[in-house]
Amino acid sequence: MICGQLPPAQNGADQLPWRHAWADLGDEFGRARSARRHSRRDRRCAGRARPGRREHPRGGERRGSLPQVTIGKIAGFARGAGNEFLMYLDMRFAAIGRSGQAQPEAVMDILPGGGGTVHMARLLGRARALELILGGELVDAELAERYGLVNRAVPANEIDAFVDRLARRIARLRPEVVAAIKATVETITPKIPHQTYAVENAALFSLFTYDMVASAHKQLAAGVQTREGERDLERILDNL
Template identity: 45%
Template sequence: MYDYQTLRLEAQGAVLFVTIDAPPMNLIGPELVRDLVSLIELLDRGEPYRVAVFRSADPDFFISHVDVTKVSAYRAEAARLTGEASIALLFRRLAETRAVTIAQIEGRARGAGSEFVLNCDMRFGARGRAILAQNEAAFGLIPGGGGAQHLVRMVGRGRALEILLSADDYDADLAERYGWINRSLDREEIGPFVAALAHRIARMPATGHAIVKERINAISLPPVEDYRRDSDLFGEGVTQVAAQRRIHAALDRGFQSREAEIEAGKLLGTLPD
């Protein structure tokens, strides 16, 4: 068994519960990406794990976003699976994996954290806990992990533009209303609901999982070229002077610290021009 540094795995029959545990706040850095590469390779087998449930050990953060100080390092780790330095293509591989993937969101999932859950097959958010955002516009960037591609298809053009251009926070109930997540649930309900759904799906024939995912992906999964284009635009844009200036301004105000990230939507909305 691969020695995971940032993921805790618990098998319950054909269901694999994956707990993200990457202190201090589940940022996407090289260690987490390295573990996701190995996990996706495991889930690609389809057996013994037919369903994977993603949740977080941190009550405040599901996946915060990418570590903006380690962009080159985490992109290089993704290339181990995809052949290209791109977490967009890594996330697309997650969407294509043979296992059915479910995100149980009980904290903040911003930027690439939101894109991670968008590339899961299903998403459920805890009321009063789950927060989603695509915050790249605060730095003059486009989401680089498939966020724009998925959101237009899921929520429609107008709401996708609202989400992407505002870089604001959306709670579980509003995310459900928009179609960003499957449904919102009370905190005491979400764990038992997701577990019951995962086990129910796992009891169904694996052949059905494979053909349903294949056909749904054929209909709705964005083309790989569109993932690659968004990834390239993010990678090019994040190195530009204007983006770096705003990133450093955010870091100076506490961005990527727990205290500031709790209300990151407010922080990013007040960055200087």
């Protein structure tokens, strides 16, 4: 949900930070080698950037810098890339008794890419980010609110009306007002250094090993990334 006048459509392929498709393991190392080459190229390009020149932000960072307000409503499970996407948004609201958020990558022998490690630390602080990333716990709405992962936990039968009412109130404001307030808030919000994402990606690539591939095959055989498996993911991973 985006409140305000929308900008021209952008190429959808450029909207999200790069992530590996977890289920396609047929050519893991070929893709990892290719990704490493791209990562090295990106670092070389960053090194050649002229002083004072603003680097182009990636997809998630673009959402954060939009003059419009982005709102996420969670009434189901959001793990991995789904939760990473939510953390890029301006606001998030979770349905009590229905929502769950997690970064289970550590249990899968990798780490959250796509800004997941970076943004969880930004939103929750160091200690709580370590708890949720290393523990891989599925967080309910109440705990997500208490930890700062969402703005508010809302009763499931009220969340649609609540978010709709908030979005309509914001949409009634002049776009210039929304943009000015958001820009002002952004100036006092600590920025994430761009190189932090490169550190995250480098750490992710370093974990693409034969042991990780063997672990991934075991997880897929146990039902990970099936509809039923995703409903009970934490139990499946804990029992492997």
